[in-house]
Amino acid sequence: MNGQIQEKILNIFERQKGFARTKDFLNEGINHYYIRRLEYEGEIIRIKQGLYRHAKYEGNQYDEIVEISKVIPKGVICLLSALAYYELTTYNPWEHQVAIYRGAKKPSLPDYPPIKIIYFSETQYQYGIDEVEIEGNNVKIYDREKTICDIIRYREKIGIDIMKEGLRNYLQRPEKNITKLVDYAEKLRIKTVLLKYLEVLL
Structure with missing residues (x-):
């Protein structure tokens, strides 16, 4: 050539x-x-x-997350994928969970890596979007507090034990922000459930 x-x-x-x-x-x-x-x-x-x-x-452990951000530009890494990124769980998800706005057009997905699209309402989608830089690429991901709120909301689907582990690990982190967490929970209408688990774990 x-x-x-x-x-x-x-x-x-x-x-x-x-x-x-x-x-x-x-x-x-x-x-x-x-x-x-x-x-x-x-x-x-x-x-x-x-x-x-x-x-x-090729070769970085976060290569797949970067690829996903290119495939789904408006997608946000969420739930177990975000929990694993922040090292708040020992569970290793076999597929990447990505949130998009419920009214958005379903993106065309590659055969690999495996991606699970989660459709969020406008309120659910817009709160807590952060950007992290991986190998010079900006990747949208929900921040820790929003991720905790999401796993509490979806606790029946992802498993109560994983949800409790994530919350427990979050509470042990020096960068935790309980005020922000409770504020998100109130906006996302899961404050009562969050406080119930906080009472047990704090």
């Missing part, structure tokens, strides 16, 4: 922290032939139609 084209392709990935879309290549005058060839040779990996990751950027 033409060395100039290879350099151009690498520059695209470097500018975009390891990811590129088909239109990024086409805008630089790189046609579909080169994209297919690089994919065949294993230099680039197709995440889903029109979205690629450069093979040299």
